[in-house]
Ligand SMILES: O=P(O)(O)OC[C@H]1O[C@H](OP(=O)(O)OP(=O)(O)O)[C@H](O)[C@@H]1O
């Protein structure tokens with residue numbers, strides 16, 4: 001069973017408060033989502049394997065460490081996942097970026113896939129699927145299925161806010177995938193929105209409705 005990690009660093013929790021606040025406007029919302037994504041990426045990449053290399057400093061030869069070979073692939077779920085990409089790339093500028101396009105049908109709440117483009121050799125990469133919201137879990141589960149169908153074997157899921165039912169859905173569908181979130185909220189409402197949540201992440205990021 002995949003683990004669920006709630007990233008409770010004070011900076012993440014502090015910024016999440018202002019992301020949730022309905023009076024936060026588009027520009028500030030965008031900035032905060034990118035900042036939290038960067039902080040979450042810092043936590044998530046804690047276990048990246050290191051190898052030793054020899055480095056010539058101005059003074060001597062030092063045995064130092066660099067991240068081992070494999071590069072990361074970030075896979076934002078369109079649209080809202082795009083709001084987290086630049087923040088993560090601030091820390092990991094060499095990561096490749098794939099895209100999975102999904103929207104949740106407002107009536108059935110079922111995910112509808114409309115796009116998928118991944119970097120080459122996805123089977124050799126650590127893949128991080130990113131989406132601010134894990135509500136019913138249908139979109140995240142479908143996005144993970146999409147990357148696995150194209151060869152990915154090492155997948156993590158990173159979301160800002162999750163509902164318990166969404167966490168369960170992903171754990172059932174993809175028991176090999178660890179889930180990283182800033183908060184697990186109480187429940188979903190009748191329209192499938194996370195309560196208390198932060199509203200519609202895509203609409204708040206892009207100023208649509
Ligand atoms: O867990 P689920 O119940 O599937 O819901 C979560 C999905 O809903 C939102 O996307 P949305 O469908 O609003 O598309 P958008 O990003 O284009 O706004 C969100 O960004 C997730 O992808």
Ligand SMILES: O=c1cc[nH]c(=O)[nH]1
Pocket residue numbers: 080133135192193194195197198199200201202
């Ligand atoms: O609360 C929710 C649920 C799904 N999608 C969102 O953007 N917000």
Ligand SMILES: [Mg+2]
Pocket residue numbers: 080200201202203
């Ligand atoms: Mg949306």
